[in-house]
Amino acid sequence: MARLENCALARAIEGQERPLVSRGEIIATWRQHNEALVMFLPRQRRSARYPAGLRDGGNLKPGNTMYETLKKEILAEAYGEFAANEDEIIxxxxxxxxxxxxxxxAAGQFFD
Incomplete structure (x- = not known):
């Protein structure tokens, strides 16, 4: 399994060489990178940090490490320095x- 993971990691980083064919002849090659494989490896090796299904909310629920980290970042950005300087603002x-x-x-207008 370790060798398979290492091969998948190398393939994700280096990509696969693909031929460019014109009129039945190979005229050049190019590297195709597999983004799905790149995303798969961190989810498998560090699933607490990179949970599956982030696009549709999959495992991203309260209590999840990534959920709590994102929640803190979003709240900090939304409230900015307001929370830290609330007393100064008041x-x-x-x-x-x-x-x-x-x-x-002073203008005599307050009690009119």
Missing amino acids: ASINAKLDLMIARKI
Whole structure:
């Protein structure tokens, strides 16, 4: 099995040489890489990190290592620095509100 895995890995990395035929003659060769094989190997060797079925949600469920990692990354990106600076943001809003109230009082418009 180890030799088979090594051969599959070499084939995934190096690809397969394919002939380019014109009028029945081989005029050149090119390398065809097998993307499915490239994806298969990590899923088999490190299934916790690369679960199968990511496109349609397959094994990507709460509790799965990849799910939890992606969840943290998405939440961090969505909330950006807001979560880390929430106290600073609230203090800034309160300072602006206090300034607005002070200006209204100074202009005599606050209690109208």
